[in-house]
Amino acid sequence: MSEISSFNIYLYFSLLTLFSIYGPEKFFDEFWSPLIVHSPSGLVQGAREKGHQAFYGIPYALPPTGERRFRSPEPYPTPWKRTLQAGRSYPPACPQQLRSYFKSLLWDVEGNEDCLYLNIFSPDSASLQLSNESPPSQENLFPVMVWIHGGNFMSGTASDYESIYFMTKDIILVMISYRLGPLGFLNLGEEYARGNQGIEDQILALSWIQDNISSFGGDPQRVTIFGESSGAISVLHHMSVPMSKLLFQSAIIQSGSIYQPTIKETFMMEMHEAWIAEMGCIGVIDTQECIQKLPLAKIVNKNPFLSDCNLKKNGHPFPNPWFPVLEGSYLLKEVSAENKKSHAPRVMIGTTSNEGFLATSRFMLQNNYTEGFMSKWEECFKLNTAGDESYDLEPVMDYYFGSNKKPDFPSQVQNFSNLISDFWYNGPTFETVKEIANKGSPVYYYLYDHDGFLSMTDSLSRASYDYWKFIVRYAFGQESGKTNGASHADELPFLFREYPRNLLKRPVDEKMWRLMIDVWTNFATSGDPNGAKEGYNWKPVSHKNDYTYIVLKNGEIKFPSHGQMKEQRDRLKVWDSAIIKKRIIIK
Numbered sequence: 001m002s003e004i005s006s007f008n009i010y011l012y013f014s015l016l017t018l019f020s021i022y023g024p025e026k027f028f029d030e031f032w033s034p035l036i037v038h039s040p041s042g043l044v045q046g047a048r049e050k051g052h053q054a055f056y057g058i059p060y061a062l063p064p065t066g067e068r069r070f071r072s073p074e075p076y077p078t079p080w081k082r083t084l085q086a087g088r089s090y091p092p093a094c095p096q097q098l099r100s101y102f103k104s105l106l107w108d109v110e111g112n113e114d115c116l117y118l119n120i121f122s123p124d125s126a127s128l129q130l131s132n133e134s135p136p137s138q139e140n141l142f143p144v145m146v147w148i149h150g151g152n153f154m155s156g157t158a159s160d161y162e163s164i165y166f167m168t169k170d171i172i173l174v175m176i177s178y179r180l181g182p183l184g185f186l187n188l189g190e191e192y193a194r195g196n197q198g199i200e201d202q203i204l205a206l207s208w209i210q211d212n213i214s215s216f217g218g219d220p221q222r223v224t225i226f227g228e229s230s231g232a233i234s235v236l237h238h239m240s241v242p243m244s245k246l247l248f249q250s251a252i253i254q255s256g257s258i259y260q261p262t263i264k265e266t267f268m269m270e271m272h273e274a275w276i277a278e279m280g281c282i283g284v285i286d287t288q289e290c291i292q293k294l295p296l297a298k299i300v301n302k303n304p305f306l307s308d309c310n311l312k313k314n315g316h317p318f319p320n321p322w323f324p325v326l327e328g329s330y331l332l333k334e335v336s337a338e339n340k341k342s343h344a345p346r347v348m349i350g351t352t353s354n355e356g357f358l359a360t361s362r363f364m365l366q367n368n369y370t371e372g373f374m375s376k377w378e379e380c381f382k383l384n385t386a387g388d389e390s391y392d393l394e395p396v397m398d399y400y401f402g403s404n405k406k407p408d409f410p411s412q413v414q415n416f417s418n419l420i421s422d423f424w425y426n427g428p429t430f431e432t433v434k435e436i437a438n439k440g441s442p443v444y445y446y447l448y449d450h451d452g453f454l455s456m457t458d459s460l461s462r463a464s465y466d467y468w469k470f471i472v473r474y475a476f477g478q479e480s481g482k483t484n485g486a487s488h489a490d491e492l493p494f495l496f497r498e499y500p501r502n503l504l505k506r507p508v509d510e511k512m513w514r515l516m517i518d519v520w521t522n523f524a525t526s527g528d529p530n531g532a533k534e535g536y537n538w539k540p541v542s543h544k545n546d547y548t549y550i551v552l553k554n555g556e557i558k559f560p561s562h563g564q565m566k567e568q569r570d571r572l573k574v575w576d577s578a579i580i581k582k583r584i585i586i587k
Helices: 003-022 024-031 181-185 197-216 230-240 265-278 287-292 296-301 337-343 357-365 367-374 377-383 394-401 413-438 456-463 467-475 507-526 562-573 577-582
Strands: 035-039 042-049 052-059 117-123 142-148 172-176 187-190 218-228 250-254 346-352 443-448 550-553 556-558
Touching: 035 197, 117 197, 142 197, 142 230, 142 507, 172 197, 172 218, 181 197, 181 296, 187 265, 187 287, 197 218, 197 230, 218 230, 218 507, 230 250, 250 507, 346 413, 346 507, 357 413, 394 413, 413 443, 413 562, 507 550, 507 556
Parallel strands: 142 172, 142 218, 218 250, 250 346, 346 443, 443 550
Antiparallel strands: 035 042, 042 052, 052 117, 117 172, 550 556
């Protein structure tokens, strides 16, 4: 057989293999009409997907490895010389403890230190810069939404979330990854480890977006940052940091507040010093060199537990010592009076109706959590009051548990869930709403109360070793520990379709995700969640309307009754607002 014939056969089978892998449409797009965006940072080749374009793994910072480990991020050198291949796969997660039993059979840590990337998704209707010509005109640019994932500053990644729901709207969606745990928040008071590295990663990503997003069809003057849980706390940090404020115009804060329970900065630094000692880097000639050469698995898997109060065995401590420090003061304070109106971001903020149940479910499923936690109830509680040992727990216990001063399970599950909800989420969120509204920013306040087919608690329960216990205790309600409402993170599947579409068969669930996407994208587009067509009559809060809120439930926007409003206020009155404000960490 001639060499030419052999080559032709090889070429034929190679093309056939690629054709079968990519499918006919993507095959021709990839090899005959590639999607290449001309951005200020360089050429970026993405992928055409159903109804939208995707660009995965665009670097915004140099890999934080070697001498850059624990340090502030450094911008990725631009323009890059070659076309960046960004259309094939998600980038790695930042290092974190393994989230899957099956992964633990193969690896000792999840993710890679080379993780400072972002993903961009644009609908087919977006105007991309596909040549060296000038970028799309201003009137053709779409609003930009930047997602900051949650995970207690210790887990999660941008690649956990799907974009498909948002791609039904004229929105450019960006998802960013940032350093977590010790790698993102180790604070030794030194230049090589000063804390807030993860927050600085986010700021650098937002800066990259300002410089480049117009090439992907996005308007840098209409950027909304949004996040859930620790992602929401990150959003509030950016509202407080002068260098972040000009990088976005609107903010959506889902189940997070800088007034949430935490520990004193001095105590936090003591824990970080204790962690350094555990690493064997105390008393050495060069602490910086020691920590920068530590094995990655040792860094990720060794956590300085504060006590026996951790809610997750071999997992996240309670409270979390890897937490950002707010550099500055309260929200919007740095903006001068004359510029406050133009710089104050528009805000949408809210919680779920049963936030605490995600934590409480652990007690329902594994009694050893209950015994360990309740035996040191007061100690565990006061760890979360910024070190205020004088705080009187008696009124709190009386309100939530009556004569039963130590909650027993499962009969007191809902009461305990209410306590966690109010202490950790509802109280801090209400203080945040008042703080922002009183400083002149429009604030739209919501309560998510949709009881979806699948909840975050269901997912954790079904993935646990106590699956059958879950079936008996919770799914069939055969014990009195069953609760109602939406738990922490339950809204996420209705924004990002975390579950396969066939699991959301109920018409009310489809109606719910469509409402969520309408409200979220309306707000990103105009700063008003009502939209031009829908007219939900949702008004921003103020002290004049008693900081009222709306309820998102069953695909509809509802308004709380007077009784519901009173119940919320009564529950929050039990908490001294001063103690809530004391929780904030000021550097």
